[in-house]
Amino acid sequence: MADLLLGQVIRFVGDPFIEGTDAARHLDRGAVLVDGGRIAAVGDAASLRLQAPAARVHDYGRALISAGFVDAHVHYPQTAIIASWGKQLIDWLNTYTFPEEMRFADRSYADDIAGRYLDFVLARGTTTVCSYATIHPESVDAIFTAAQARGMRVYAGKTCMDRNAPEGLRDTAQSAYDDSKRLLQKWHGVDRLSYVITPRFSPTSTPEQLAALGALWREFPNCLMQTHLSEQLAEIAWVKDLFPQSRDYLDTYEAQGLLREGALFGHAIHLTAREKARLIEAGASLIHCPTSNTFIGSGLFDMGLAQHLRVGLATDTGGGSSFSMLRTMAGAYEVAQLRGQSLHPAQLWWLATQGSARALHAEGQIGNIAVGMEADLAVVNLASTPAIAQAAARAGDLWQALFPTIMMGDDRAIEAVWVGGAKVNKS
Numbered sequence: 001m002a003d004l005l006l007g008q009v010i011r012f013v014g015d016p017f018i019e020g021t022d023a024a025r026h027l028d029r030g031a032v033l034v035d036g037g038r039i040a041a042v043g044d045a046a047s048l049r050l051q052a053p054a055a056r057v058h059d060y061g062r063a064l065i066s067a068g069f070v071d072a073h074v075h076y077p078q079t080a081i082i083a084s085w086g087k088q089l090i091d092w093l094n095t096y097t098f099p100e101e102m103r104f105a106d107r108s109y110a111d112d113i114a115g116r117y118l119d120f121v122l123a124r125g126t127t128t129v130c131s132y133a134t135i136h137p138e139s140v141d142a143i144f145t146a147a148q149a150r151g152m153r154v155y156a157g158k159t160c161m162d163r164n165a166p167e168g169l170r171d172t173a174q175s176a177y178d179d180s181k182r183l184l185q186k187w188h189g190v191d192r193l194s195y196v197i198t199p200r201f202s203p204t205s206t207p208e209q210l211a212a213l214g215a216l217w218r219e220f221p222n223c224l225m226q227t228h229l230s231e232q233l234a235e236i237a238w239v240k241d242l243f244p245q246s247r248d249y250l251d252t253y254e255a256q257g258l259l260r261e262g263a264l265f266g267h268a269i270h271l272t273a274r275e276k277a278r279l280i281e282a283g284a285s286l287i288h289c290p291t292s293n294t295f296i297g298s299g300l301f302d303m304g305l306a307q308h309l310r311v312g313l314a315t316d317t318g319g320g321s322s323f324s325m326l327r328t329m330a331g332a333y334e335v336a337q338l339r340g341q342s343l344h345p346a347q348l349w350w351l352a353t354q355g356s357a358r359a360l361h362a363e364g365q366i367g368n369i370a371v372g373m374e375a376d377l378a379v380v381n382l383a384s385t386p387a388i389a390q391a392a393a394r395a396g397d398l399w400q401a402l403f404p405t406i407m408m409g410d411d412r413a414i415e416a417v418w419v420g421g422a423k424v425n426k427s
C-alpha cells in the first residue's frame with residue numbers, strides 16, 4: 001500500500017553553489033507519495049490527497065520532509081573512540097584508532113559495532129553512509145550485513161595498509177588485492193550495497209599496494225575508490241619523505257591509476273595549485289569533514305572548490321566529533337566563516353543530501369525528493385527544543401526557520417526516518 005507523507009517539503013532542482021536559492025524548492029503544505037520503495041509523486045498536500053485517496057496518511061504537521069542525509073566519509077569501526085582527547089592526526093591514529101581497529105578481527109565485535117553505528121546514524125536522519133572498514137575482511141561483511149538488514153544504501157570497503165601500521169593491522173599488496181576483489185565480487189551491487197576500493201592513505205600503503213589497487217579499479221571501473229588527501233601538514237611532510245619521486249601528495253595516487261572520476265578524496269585541505277587543477281580536470285570528488293578538521297586540528301577546507309568539482313559533506317566518524325549531519329552542516333558553516341565565506345542554508349542542506357549523493361555518483365538514486373528516486377527520507381522538526389523553537393519563531397522564510405536547527409539541532413530534531421519506502425522504528 002502507498003504511503004502519503006504530509007508536511008513542509010524541501011527538494012532541489014539544481015546546484016545552489018551555481019544557482020543560489022533558485023536551486024531549491026519549498027512546499028509549505030506539501031506531500032510526498034511513497035510506493036514500492038520509491039517516490040511516486042511530490043506536490044501540494046491537497047492535490048496528492050485527491051490523487052492517492054487510498055494511501056496511508058502520515059501527517060507530520062509543520063515538520064520538514066527532506067531527503068535522508070548522505071554521509072560521504074566515515075569510519076564505522078571508530079564509533080566507540082569518538083571524542084577521544086588531545087591528539088593530532090598521526091598520534092590520534094596510533095593512540096586511539098589502530099588499537100580499536102585491531103579488535104575488528106573478532107567478527108562478533110564487528111557485528112556489534114556495525115549495528116550500533118547504523119542505528120546511531122539512522123536516529124540522526126542519515127540514510128546512506130560511505131564507510132571505511134578495517135583491514136579485516138570480516139569487518140566488511142559486518143557492515144554490509146547490518147546495512148542489508150536495515151535496507152540501507154551503503155558504500156564500504158576493506159581498508160588496505162601494508163606499512164606504518166602495527167603488526168596485526170597490515171596486509172600486503174597481493175592480499176589487499178585478493179581480499180578486496182573477493183569482497184567486491186561478493187557484495188558490489190547486492191541489494192543496495194556498493195563496494196568501494198579503499199587504500200587508507202599513502203603513508204600506510206607502499207607504491208606496490210597502491211598500484212595493485214589501481215589495477216583492481218581498472219578491472220572494476222564502475223565502483224568508487226576512497227582515500228585521504230592532504231589533511232594535516234605533518235602528514236604531507238611525511239608523504240614527501242616516503243615518496244621522494246612524487247610531485248606532490250596527489251601524485252602518489254595519480255601515478256598508480258587512482259585519480260579519475262569516481263575517486264573520493266577525504267579532507268583535501270592543504271592543496272597545491274597543481275593538485276587543485278588536476279582534481280578538477282580528472283573529475284574527482286572531495287569530501288569535506290568539518291567537525292573532524294577542527295577536532296583533530298587539521299585546517300580549513302576551501303568551499304570555493306564546490307563551484308568546480310563534486311564536493312560531499314561528511315562526519316568522518318570517529319575523527320569527527322558528531323554522528324549528526326546537522327552538527328556537520330553547522331561545522332561547515334563555521335569553517336567557511338573562518339575563511340570569509342558565508343554558506344547559505346540552501347547550500348548546507350544540499351551538501352548534506354544531493355551534494356554528497358553527487359560526490360558518490362548516486363544523485364539519480366538518493367539525496368533528493370523527485371519522482372522515481374529511492375524513498376530515503378528524514379522528517380525534521382524545526383522546533384525540537386525551546387531554544388530552537390524561539391529562534392525559529394522569528395523566521396520570515398524557510399531558510400531562517402531552518403538555520404537554528406542546522407546550528408543547534410541534534411537527534412531530537414529527527415521526527416521520523418524512512419528507508420527504501422519503509423518507516424524506521426526508532427531504537
Ligand code: GUN
Nearest residue numbers: 075200201228292316319
Ligand atoms: N587519515 C588516515 N586514516 C585516517 C582516519 O582514520 N581518520 C582521519 N581523520 N584521517 C585519516
Ligand code: ZN
Nearest residue numbers: 073075266316
Ligand atoms: Zn577518514
